Amino acid sequence: MITLAFDVYGTLIDTQGIQVTLAEIIGDEQQANAISRRWREKQLEYSFRRALMEHYQPFSVCTRQALDYALREAKVNLNQSQLDSLLAAYRTLPAYQDAQDLLQQLQSNDARAFAFTNGEAKVASDLLTHAELIEYLDGIVSVDVLRTFKPSPRVYHHFSEATDSAANQTWLISGNPFDIIGARQAGWRTAWVQRDNALFDPWGEEPDVTVQSLSELPEKLAL
Missing domain, CATH: 3.40.50.1000 (HAD superfamily/HAD-like)
Incomplete structure (x- = not known):
């Protein structure tokens, strides 16, 4: 077997399914697409780096930190409620x-x-x-x-x-x-x-x- x-x-x-929630929050579909893809790239990068350094944090931490990076890079400022909504959406x-x-x-x-x-x-x-x-x-x-x-x-x-x-x-x-x-x-x-x-x-x-x-x-x- x-x-x-x-x-x-x-x-x-589909990790890019987060684009819907992102677009609703920031009001720009094109920017939401770019942030979503960058978020995923940094999420994986952070997991690779932590594995190499043997400095483990759970994947959910990598996900949250990657979101912070992607938003800063895009110069998008969100309040804590909006961040919480995005991270909750990532679990659905x-x-x-x-x-x-x-x-x-x-x-x-x-x-x-x-x-x-x-x-x-x-x-x-x-x-x-x-x-x-x-x-x-x-x-x-x-x-x-x-x-x-x-x-x-x-x-x-x-x-x-x-x-x-x-x-x-x-x-x-x-x-x-x-x-x-x-x-x-x-x-x-x-x-x-x-x-x-x-x-x-x-x-x-x-x-x-x-x-x-x-x-x-x-x-x-x-x-």
């Missing part, structure tokens, strides 16, 4: 349209499906519950217990231990190239979801499978 490890942010959950981000249909379909076969995330388990649980995805998953594996982040080799080993999965029978499903490369180094199979015509990092590593939508996975993985 194969095990499917679904990344959450950027794979099942929408699922991608293809996520629920795919997870529902997987329930009719033998594959096990887990969420695998940098986010804290409670945050991920709330997020996936709000997005109406959690009922289709066999569980959530958070890297928070390790006090580091993807793509540390330790997180992929932790997933295998937590789910009693063999590396060569585990597929990472992710829209994030850094995650795909990390999983390949751990001996996993990988499926990259190429969201928004993104480019894959030119590191001499390639995913086993590339799809434009999660709906392509059953055929590509022969599920």
Whole structure:
């Protein structure tokens, strides 16, 4: 039986869904789009830097600090109530349209499906519950217990231990190239979801499978 490890942010959950709340607060859709993308970039950068420094703070802290940076860079000043509203909205981000249909379909076969995330388990649980995805998953594996982040080799080993999965029978499903490369180094199979015509990092590593939508996975993985 194969095990499917679904990344959450950027794979099942659309991080750019925060643009709606941002636009409502700052009143400028174009600027909201730019801030949203910068927020996501800095969120990931902060997680990478903290992992390298071995100076851990939870992903929610990286998220809050990244928002502070993105707003300062854009010279947008928000009051505490507005900041709280944005951070609350980040915990209720929408699922991608293809996520629920795919997870529902997987329930009719033998594959096990887990969420695998940098986010804290409670945050991920709330997020996936709000997005109406959690009922289709066999569980959530958070890297928070390790006090580091993807793509540390330790997180992929932790997933295998937590789910009693063999590396060569585990597929990472992710829209994030850094995650795909990390999983390949751990001996996993990988499926990259190429969201928004993104480019894959030119590191001499390639995913086993590339799809434009999660709906392509059953055929590509022969599920």
